[in-house]
Amino acid sequence: MIDCWKTADAYRRNYGEPGIENGGFAALCRAACEEISPLVKEGADASDIRLLNLAAACVLCVLAGREAAEEGSTVSFKAGDVAVGTDSSAFIKRAQEEKKRRFEAALPLLTDSGFCFMQVKI
Numbered sequence: 001m002i003d004c005w006k007t008a009d010a011y012r013r014n015y016g017e018p019g020i021e022n023g024g025f026a027a028l029c030r031a032a033c034e035e036i037s038p039l040v041k042e043g044a045d046a047s048d049i050r051l052l053n054l055a056a057a058c059v060l061c062v063l064a065g066r067e068a069a070e071e072g073s074t075v076s077f078k079a080g081d082v083a084v085g086t087d088s089s090a091f092i093k094r095a096q097e098e099k100k101r102r103f104e105a106a107l108p109l110l111t112d113s114g115f116c117f118m119q120v121k122i
Helices: 004-015 022-039 049-071 088-109
Strands: 074-079 082-087
Touching (some): 004 049, 049 088
16 A cells, blocks of 8 residues: 555645644545555555655645635635735646646556546447
């Protein structure tokens, strides 16, 4: 199984401090490791940096979703002629792109549980 403490270290190394209390962060890391571990090929090194980065990116996606839910979708402020706005959907999109990139990097270490049709007879 992927080590949740090494995942937490990978998260901090890649994305900085998580911004939630330590117990909640550890629980998210553990959940990400439990989700990914069954997909790891037999004989693959569970402490491979590609797997740790993938688990950390999964945690990033969850935290991005939580942040968006807490802040609302769009926040705008206006003072005279100056307007400032933030849109949390951009943060979620970047987190999802990061997860996809990390998933693609870890593909050689993951099992392929998909299937495809080779021929269809009519």
